[in-house]
Every structure is written in C-alpha cells, then in structure tokens.
Amino acid sequence: MTDFQTKIGSLELASPILNASGTFNPSVFSRLFSLKSHLGAIVTKTVTPNASSGNPQQRTVELPGIGMLNSIGLQGKGIIASMDIDIPQHYGCHDLPVILSISADSEVAFQRMTAYIEAHANRHYLQGLEVNVSCPNVHAGGALFGASPQWVAKAVHAVRQETTLPLWVKLTPNTTEVVAVAQASVDAGADALTAINTVLGSHIDIRRRKPSLAKVSGGYSGQGIKPIAIHHVLNIAKALPNTPIIGVGGIRRAEDVLEFLMAGATAVQVGTHCFSDPAVFVDLVQDLEAWCIAEGVHSLQELVGVALP
Amino acid sequence: MSIPSMRTEALLDEFAVRVVFNTSSPTGLFHLRLAFESGRFHQKHHHVQAGQFLMLDVQDANGFRFRRPYSLMSWNAETQEGDIIYKVVGEGSKALSHWQAGQKSVALSSLGNAFPTVAGQNPRHTILLAGGVGLAPLILWAEEGRQKGWQDDDMPTLVFGVRSQAEAQSLLPHLARLIPLDKLLLCSDDGSLGFHGHVVACLEDQTPEELDHFEHAFVCGPTPMMNACVKTAPQLLPNANVYVSLENHMPCGTRACFGCVVGQAHGGLPLKVCEAGPVFEASQLLWGEKGLDTVGFAGACDAFPVFDTTTSAEGGV
Numbered sequence: 001m002t003d004f005q006t007k008i009g010s011l012e013l014a015s016p017i018l019n020a021s022g023t024f025n026p027s028v029f030s031r032l033f034s035l036k037s038h039l040g041a042i043v044t045k046t047v048t049p050n051a052s053s054g055n056p057q058q059r060t061v062e063l064p065g066i067g068m069l070n071s072i073g074l075q076g077k078g079i080i081a082s083m084d085i086d087i088p089q090h091y092g093c094h095d096l097p098v099i100l101s102i103s104a105d106s107e108v109a110f111q112r113m114t115a116y117i118e119a120h121a122n123r124h125y126l127q128g129l130e131v132n133v134s135c136p137n138v139h140a141g142g143a144l145f146g147a148s149p150q151w152v153a154k155a156v157h158a159v160r161q162e163t164t165l166p167l168w169v170k171l172t173p174n175t176t177e178v179v180a181v182a183q184a185s186v187d188a189g190a191d192a193l194t195a196i197n198t199v200l201g202s203h204i205d206i207r208r209r210k211p212s213l214a215k216v217s218g219g220y221s222g223q224g225i226k227p228i229a230i231h232h233v234l235n236i237a238k239a240l241p242n243t244p245i246i247g248v249g250g251i252r253r254a255e256d257v258l259e260f261l262m263a264g265a266t267a268v269q270v271g272t273h274c275f276s277d278p279a280v281f282v283d284l285v286q287d288l289e290a291w292c293i294a295e296g297v298h299s300l301q302e303l304v305g306v307a308l309p
Numbered sequence: 310m311s312i313p314s315m316r317t318e319a320l321l322d323e324f325a326v327r328v329v330f331n332t333s334s335p336t337g338l339f340h341l342r343l344a345f346e347s348g349r350f351h352q353k354h355h356h357v358q359a360g361q362f363l364m365l366d367v368q369d370a371n372g373f374r375f376r377r378p379y380s381l382m383s384w385n386a387e388t389q390e391g392d393i394i395y396k397v398v399g400e401g402s403k404a405l406s407h408w409q410a411g412q413k414s415v416a417l418s419s420l421g422n423a424f425p426t427v428a429g430q431n432p433r434h435t436i437l438l439a440g441g442v443g444l445a446p447l448i449l450w451a452e453e454g455r456q457k458g459w460q461d462d463d464m465p466t467l468v469f470g471v472r473s474q475a476e477a478q479s480l481l482p483h484l485a486r487l488i489p490l491d492k493l494l495l496c497s498d499d500g501s502l503g504f505h506g507h508v509v510a511c512l513e514d515q516t517p518e519e520l521d522h523f524e525h526a527f528v529c530g531p532t533p534m535m536n537a538c539v540k541t542a543p544q545l546l547p548n549a550n551v552y553v554s555l556e557n558h559m560p561c562g563t564r565a566c567f568g569c570v571v572g573q574a575h576g577g578l579p580l581k582v583c584e585a586g587p588v589f590e591a592s593q594l595l596w597g598e599k600g601l602d603t604v605g606f607a608g609a610c611d612a613f614p615v616f617d618t619t620t621s622a623e624g625g626v
Contacts, residue, residue, distance in 0.1 A: 025565040031321045032350050051613035053578050057603035060560045060568035064400050065372040068560065072567045075578060080614040109618035116616070214604070222373055252373075275561035276368065276375055278417065279323055279349065 067222015237264025440530020
C-alpha cells in the first residue's frame, strides 16, 4: 500500500489529489464513488461577496484534443447564502476537509468577506481558504489582482488579517511576474500556492465569423496547458523551496500527477478533465498505486521535487 | 387543472455501452442502438425515464472532448438496449457517426428530470410537438405509456416536423407502432411528407375543436421551432400547460460547469439545464425574440442577501 499522505503547511491530507475549483459537483460525483476514498480535500466553486448571475451565453467552447475555454463569470449566490446553504449541504458532508475558494473585486471586499467566513465557518470541515486572484480589481481599472505583486499582496494581507485558517493563493499565469506574485503572496501571509489558474484565450467561430464566447475571451484549461503549469511549478518551487505548491493544469492521467509532484508540487488539483470524466479520480488513485508498486515507491512524497534542476 | 409533478431522478452510474448498429439515412439522420452493459459503480441494470438524458463519451484518439448529451428514443429494459437518433452537427456527432457495431464506450446515466406524469388524467389530452431529432424523448414517453398499458384511445397526439420525407422514412414504422394514425400529424418543410410546412403551421391548420381539449403540450426540437411553439401556444393550445425539453450545449451534464444555463422568466440566477431540466415549464424560462434569451439574465440577483463590501467598518453585515 503506497502512502498517499501529504502536508500543505499545517494541513494534513490523506491524499494529494484534490479537485480544482469550479469543476466538481460533490453531490453528483459522490453518487458515483466515495469522495473520501479518492480525494484529499474538496475545493469549492469560487464564492464572491454578493450574488452574481455570471456572464451571458455562450460561456464555454470545446477545444478538441487540448481542452476548453470558459467565461462562466463566477455565477453564484454570494457568501451569505453559500455559507448558509451550499457549503454545508454540498461540500461539508463528505467527511473531507473543505477549502473555500473566494474572490472579490477590492481589498475591502476581501477583508469583509473573510471576517464573515471567520465568524460563520464550521471548522469541523472548513479547513482552508483558496484566494482566487484572477478577478478584476475595481481600484486598478479592472486589471487582474493576480497580475501585480503589489495588488496581490494587498488582497492576501486583507484576507490574512481576518483569519487564522490556512491560506492558499491561486496564481494566474496571465502575468510576466508569476514568481514575484508568488513571493508577494507568501510575504503577505499565504501558506501555500496553487499554480496555475486558466490561461487567457479566445476562439473564433468561423461559421458565424464571430468570437465563440459572448465575452470574447476566457480562460483556457485542459491538457494543452499542462506544460505551462509545469513550467510555473518548477520556477516557483525553485524560488520558494519552503512553500507548498498545489499543482493544477491539464491533469487527466496518473503520469500527469507524477509530473507535477516531480516538478515540486506537494498536491495536485484535477479540473477540466472532471467535465469529460467524473470518475477520473478513481482511475488516478488506482494507476498511481500501480505505478508506485512497480517503481518501488513507498510514499508519493518521496517524489516531490525530484526533477528540480 | 392540476399541475403534474416531475418524476424523481433515477439512480446514476457510469455504464459500459456497446454499439449494436449505427446506420445513416440518405439525409444524414443516424440511428444508433446501444447495449448497456453493467454500471461501473453500483447498478447491474440501466434505468431511464422519458426526458432524461445520458452523457456519452465520444472521445477518440484525438483526446479531449466533452461528453455529449443524448436522450433515448426507445428503451428495452429486458435487452438493456436503447436507441438514439442524431444528425452530424459538430465534432462530437461527427466522431459518433464513425462508430461501428461492436465499438465500446461509456455513458453517464440517467441524468436530469423527466416529463411530468399525467397521473389521474388521460394522456390523450396531451399533444407532443417534435422537430427533427427532438422526437426522441417524446416518443420514449409514448413508448413508456404503451408499456404501462395505454390503448390506442389513450395515446397522445404527435405532431412531427422534418425537413423532408427522407429524414423521417426510417422512423415511420416505429412511430406507427406507437401512435395511432389518426393521432399522427406529419409535416415537412418541403412538402414531401404530410402537411407542407412547419409544426406551428400544421397546428394552425387544425380547427380549435381539435386543439382545445389538450391540457399538456410537450415540445422538443430546434430552438426556433420550440420558440415558435411557445409563442403561439396561448392562441393555438389555449388550455395546455406547455413543457419544453431543452437541448442546450452542455459541457459536463453533472451540474459542475455552469455552461448550460438558461435565464428564468421571473428573475433569480440562471438555471443549469442539467440540474433544473432538461424539461421545463415553458413559462419558467426567459424567452427572447429568436429563442431562449442568453443575455437577459445578467443582474438577476435580487433574491439573495446583500453583503456590504463598501466600507471597512468592523462588525457584521
């Protein structure tokens, strides 16, 4: 039996395999297989301070062979209704740690939302926050929080000062300063870094002669972004050797998980592939186990960072 | 008139499926028969109710594709075989059209809600309005009725619109087995089969006496056809509750992605078709000029508590 346990800061997880935010419905997936036996924690869909109807249709585009584009636009009920209803009913009932993904459009909004979470969280299952900084900062002309080390630092600081919960920052690749943003996040109090969020992309519908997405551009995810994600994980692991990294981007097979671990990730998230194969978690666990037995690996953590140059 | 209730969702599993046959008609309408082998996680047998859908894995050597939502047109619980009709409209159905007998894949099933029962009422007061491959879930509903013992007199009326006779040819024997000929109204865009015109024009051709008794209308077909049915129903089917079965672009089918949403007529956040549907009361949805309104739902958040993010004052909300 291979040891799957991992540690992300103070948070101990039974498995390094998690889902990526916004790609996983625990209530439906748990009707197929036991979440507790196949995941280390559940990451929620990103919650915003207020209800949002999201973007107009068309919101998604399939990119055959490589992944997809999305511009869902964080549709959701807002933090109050989510904490009251969705989080306990859909996420908090699987005997797994829940990581609440949060986003906001200003530092003040981040701060107030975190204070609300701190006051209302059920600590029995809510065991961490993942800060989604791939959202426009209203005080920066709508540019992404995550594009600038200074803005990220302010957002992370605003969250950190309101909570003692473990804090992860989900980094965007849509900046030339990924490592600087990673460093700024850690300096502002982040316990771990999730790398990477979706890559900006667009697609033209040649039949209509128009962009396929109503919002023109969206986030590119799926197997085509894996090399980009691995690149960033390697760079961050090298620059910040003491900060746990949760690798995400294009994982669909056990070999992909191994790549991320060897690049320096202590855990991984599976996103887009959940859409085309909800049972992917069952196959990942089986195939990782088989690989480790064949290779004489007793603990997955033996592999973390072994490929770092 | 009581509003019939939607039936509850059947159990969910991932089924191994095998192609029994996959034939095309001269007009490009494909007829696929799948044998459902055992479920991967729980179930030996597959169950489905008319209106529900499955997510069929159509990935090939080219790698990633979303699964594709399909409704069964026919289901044989004994042989565990179900039929799908489809047209090649995109990458997924194109991949599907290359499948040969014996090909294996997987399908997540059954998902979504079903057409309402007409408990305590006679299904002969229900009219089915089908356009093209939208026929599938409606004709399964009629098939379920036959299995429950509905006689010719009990059967619903079916209006089935196609482009041309060739498109419907292979389906006619199946339809004729289920729906008595006096309740079967066929129409075609080119006039080669039945009434010359679309489904709504065919309804307009009937007398009010022939239509006034309908208490329920179930509609499934291309968006412009459903839109026309919904818009004209108050005049043509004045006593009918209208239900639509939507065929939205659906990336996951598992309530995870928020890619298939539709706006609500009376406000509130957009609804996931895979969760709240695919069968909806037509009046529940936000209809635009040409079909479902895809932009009008922006800002429909009034039902939720407001969280103050404008001040940095300490304390609650």
